[in-house]
Amino acid sequence: MFTGLIQETGTVKRIKKVSQHIELTCSASRELLQDYNIGDSMAINGVCLTAIEVTDSDFTVDIMPETFQKSIFSDLRIHAVVNLERAMSAKGRLEGHIVSGHVDTTTRLIKKVKKENSIILTFYYPPQVQGEIVAQGSVAINGTSLTVSAVTAGSFSVSLIPYSMNHTNLGQLKQGEFVNIETDILGKYIKAIMGTEKTQILSKYTGE
Structure with missing residues (x-):
């Protein structure tokens, strides 16, 4: 489990296709990798992945084809900047929101507007x-926990404070670029429960 509080950004060093999976190598600081071991989890742009190799300055993870195609990893290039977050420890503070690292889909930035000391990012609503x-x-964008500031029929917006602009890759986004998104797990459960109740009510009155 993750919190959506990005610990640092890393850089893609290598993308290697091996049989039916992809190996992705990213740089990271010595501090972030200090007690990071093979088999541990790391959220890269919001996707929970498992380490298969670790050094003092980088780590390599396995990406399955489905994950590769369902996320923005399919468009990643060498030297791309990615958001990194280690899995939350049992003693850690939950200061963002519950993020599973299971990306729902990707979406496109359709507007970027500076407002005072913040930036308003507006995305297409998939x-x-x-x-x-x-x-x-709450919504996780490239793994970053953010509060939704506005929603319309076809879009939603979030606001980036200076810290988020400087400590994640979201401040570098350009109009038209794609991001990973993961919606709030609590909202998913509520939606599923409401959908089940609606189906049961319809079945009761239709006899289906």
């Missing part, structure tokens, strides 16, 4: 997550 992104709710 139909796959309809009803799971609500104003004042």
